[in-house]
Amino acid sequence: MAMTEQEILEGLGKIINEITGIPASEVTPEKSFVDDLDIDSLSMVEIAVAAQDEFNVEIPDDQLKNLKTVKDVVNFIQA
Amino acid sequence: MRLPQGAAGARVLAFGHYQPANVVTNDDLAKTMDTSDEWIRSRVGIAERRLASPGETVVDLAVQAGGKALAGSGLSAADIDLVIVSSCTSETPVPAIAPRVAHRLGVNAPGAYDINAACAGFCYALAAASDAVRTGSATNVLIVGAERFSNWVDWTDRATAVIFADGAGAAVVGPSDTPRIGPVVWGSAGDKADVITIENRHSYLRQEGQTVFRWATTALHPIAREACERAGVDPAELDAFVPHQANLRIIDALARKLEVDKAAIARDIVQAGNTSAASIPMALSRMIERGEAPSGGLALLFGFGAGLTYAGQVIEIP
Numbered sequence: 001m002a003m004t005e006q007e008i009l010e011g012l013g014k015i016i017n018e019i020t021g022i023p024a025s026e027v028t029p030e031k032s033f034v035d036d037l038d039i040d041s042l043s044m045v046e047i048a049v050a051a052q053d054e055f056n057v058e059i060p061d062d063q064l065k066n067l068k069t070v071k072d073v074v075n076f077i078q079a
Numbered sequence: 080m081r082l083p084q085g086a087a088g089a090r091v092l093a094f095g096h097y098q099p100a101n102v103v104t105n106d107d108l109a110k111t112m113d114t115s116d117e118w119i120r121s122r123v124g125i126a127e128r129r130l131a132s133p134g135e136t137v138v139d140l141a142v143q144a145g146g147k148a149l150a151g152s153g154l155s156a157a158d159i160d161l162v163i164v165s166s167c168t169s170e171t172p173v174p175a176i177a178p179r180v181a182h183r184l185g186v187n188a189p190g191a192y193d194i195n196a197a198c199a200g201f202c203y204a205l206a207a208a209s210d211a212v213r214t215g216s217a218t219n220v221l222i223v224g225a226e227r228f229s230n231w232v233d234w235t236d237r238a239t240a241v242i243f244a245d246g247a248g249a250a251v252v253g254p255s256d257t258p259r260i261g262p263v264v265w266g267s268a269g270d271k272a273d274v275i276t277i278e279n280r281h282s283y284l285r286q287e288g289q290t291v292f293r294w295a296t297t298a299l300h301p302i303a304r305e306a307c308e309r310a311g312v313d314p315a316e317l318d319a320f321v322p323h324q325a326n327l328r329i330i331d332a333l334a335r336k337l338e339v340d341k342a343a344i345a346r347d348i349v350q351a352g353n354t355s356a357a358s359i360p361m362a363l364s365r366m367i368e369r370g371e372a373p374s375g376g377l378a379l380l381f382g383f384g385a386g387l388t389y390a391g392q393v394i395e396i397p
Contacts, residue, residue: 042122042328045293061289 008055008074015050019043029071037070051077083215086254089208091397092154092219094364095147096248097140098351099131105241114237124327128244128352130229137169137247141180141225144247144360149184151397152251154219156185159251161217163207164193165200165356167277167385168226180223190217197275198323198384199265200224200356201248202391205380206263208252209392223249224356233283242326243284244352248360261310264302265390268294275385286385295329295383300336303381303391310393317342318376319366319396323383324348324358339379343371355384363396372396 003011013024020043033039039047044067048059055077059067067073104127105116119125131140141164149156164177177191196203201224208220225247234240252260271294275286303322307314314320320342322333327348334344347362354361359380366372374396381391 040122041289042292045289046296046328046332049293049297061293 003055003078005074005078008077009070011054012051012070012073015047015054019046019050027070029069029074031070032068033070034068085213085215087213088255088258088260089212089252090255090259091394092251092253093148093151093397094248094250094360094367095144095149095151096246096361096364097143097147098129098246098361099135099140101130101132102127103130103244108241112235112237112240114241119241123242124330124346124348125241125352126349128350129246131227131245137166137225137227138176138179138183140227140245140247140357141166141176141223141249142183144225144249144357145180145184145221145223148249148251149221152253154251154253157187158219159186159189159221161190161208161211161220162186162223163191163204163220164223164225165196165204166193166225167195167197167200167355168228168230169193170227170230176225181221184221186221196356196382196388196390197386198325198355198358199382199386199388199390201359202263202380202382203265205250205252205260205394206265206390206392209260209263212252212254218254220252221249222252223247224358224360226355226357228284228355231277231282231284236283238288239284239286242353244354246351246354246357246361248357248362248364250360259395261306261312261393263390263392264306264309265388266302267386267388268298269386271387274387292326292329294387295325296332299381299383299389300333302389303333303337303379306381306391307379307393312377312393314338314379315340316377317379317393319343319345319363319372319378321345321359321363321366321378322381323355324351324362325353325384333381342379356382367396
């Protein structure tokens with residue numbers, strides 16, 4: 001069963017909260033990881049790995065650098 | 080042919096450590112390269128590190144740490160019959176470090192050799208020492224992890240210059256009626272050999288930080304768990320968790336995934352930087368000194384790094 005955008009967003013919010021301490025409520029689609037959420041590249045790797053486990057989707061390092069906003073990641077997972 | 084009797088088990092009698100006197104803070108580094116205290120603390124977790132003095136060699140570092148472990152063990156130099164040094168940063172390819180350490184500590188004609196398994200080196204040396212004692216190849220073994228990264232670091236490369244540092248840690252391993260050093264779990268990923276390198280004697284240390292980070296935070300926790308399982312120990316029972324001090328975020332990710340609920344977690348990197356083979360014995364030696372690792376408790380030691388290679392085992396804390 002495919003996940004809805006909302007379900008993915010909530011799952012991602014939990015992961016980001018666990019790894020960075022940022023409240024899940026702040027993880028909204030338009031936010032940029034680097035500029036808005038202050039999440040650096042090492043945390044992005046941790047988030048990508050956790051998202052792989054949670055959503056069963058491969059996010060290799062060379063794709064990761066193209067994912068700038070929360071919405072980019074949600075779209076990637078949905079695709 | 081016949082074989083010696085050996086011992087039923089092996090144990091660590093004591094740890095020792097040595098940090099060079101020269102403290103280098105993040106602010107010191109920020110004077111000569113584009114970095115900051117805030118950046119280093121948040122990315123890597125280091126507040127300060129030590130660098131050896133000019134003329135203070137890897138052998139010197141190893142002798143200091145080895146001497147302290149020997150003193151703490153209650154044994155004398157005459158009791159040691161094997162010396163193993165783990166290092167990947169020696170100034171001198173030939174001779175090995177171990178015979179020189181043995182000589183300077185007054186250990187008379189022991190078996191002596193170096194191993195190079197980078198940041199997993201101490202755990203490999205510990206396995207070798209434990210096996211030697213159990214099979215009767217040796218009675219008491221001095222093992223040392225010693226590194227002088229200042230020989231090999233490019234001080235203009237902020238990707239490595241802020242991370243790697245100098246230091247040494249050591250332990251004395253002897254016989255025991257019951258096993259107090261658990262079975263080793265080890266392995267390697269030679270397909271990733273190019274990820275951390277010093278290519279030749281004229282090269283600097285280089286690493287692909289993100290690849291290492293991803294590998295360390297994903298591939299290793301099942302292996303660390305297996306080291307516990309093989310020893311018959313639940314990670315939740317551990318009193319101390321001492322992974323290689325590569326990066327504070329790797330340490331925290333490993334601890335989180337292993338679910339080491341009551342263990343004191345080694346975060347020696349904050350004051351010591353990344354000292355490769357020295358990092359595990361230095362961290363545990365200092366935890367014991369500060370009363371954070373209870374004597375008789377259980378510690379999981381887990382090293383991983385260039386090779387890529389890894390090894391770990393559970394031990395009873397001396």
